[in-house]
Amino acid sequence: MYAGEIVEYGPSVQMGTAPAHPYTAGLLHSFPELLGERQSLHGVPGSPPDLRQPIRGCAFTPRCGFAFEPCSSVHPALGPPAPGLGAAESARRRDSPAGWRVACHLHNPELRPEGLPAALTGGLAGPGPAGREPDPPAKENP
Numbered sequence: 264m265y266a267g268e269i270v271e272y273g274p275s276v277q278m279g280t281a282p283a284h285p286y287t288a289g290l291l292h293s294f295p296e297l298l299g300e301r302q303s304l305h306g307v308p309g310s311p312p313d314l315r316q317p318i319r320g321c322a323f324t325p326r327c328g329f330a331f332e333p334c335s336s337v338h339p340a341l342g343p344p345a346p347g348l349g350a351a352e353s354a355r356r357r358d359s360p361a362g363w364r365v366a367c368h369l370h371n372p373e374l375r376p377e378g379l380p381a382a383l384t385g386g387l388a389g390p391g392p393a394g395r396e397p398d399p400p401a402k403e404n405p
């Protein structure tokens with residue numbers, strides 16, 4: 264949730280490895296991994312909005328490193344993530360991201376036909392809009 268609204272919900276394993284919303288990605292980069300290599304943490308810059316004031320557009324705009332033209336004026340509605348996001352992980356787990364929803368203009372192919380920024384694909388995105396990197400080769404389970 265951000266500014267009192269749900270901005271992303273869905274399968275925790277997919278959101279945890281390939282978050283679809285920039286705020287979710289920021290939260291995941293705000294605390295260290297319990298296992299694995301040390302990584303630099305980025306956090307979420309800035310402060311939450313004053314909810315006593317009206318909010319125009321996406322409430323996360325002043326803090327979002329991916330903000331673009333419609334963000335400061337058009338409120339993003341919850342909808343499915345960009346095509347392909349989480350597809351590789353879903354195939355591996357044999358489940359579906361069907362219940363995954365995100366409120367971000369980056370996932371609207373009409374507003375962002377070039378697809379998601381690479382930083383939001385988590386390396387797990389499958390075939391998606393033009394401009395997205397392909398999936399890495401799948402690893403076989405022993």
Ligand code: SF4
Pocket residue numbers: 284285286321322323324325327328329330331334339366367368369
């Ligand atoms: S709608 Fe725009 S400002 Fe809001 S999270 Fe998405 S890219 Fe960032």
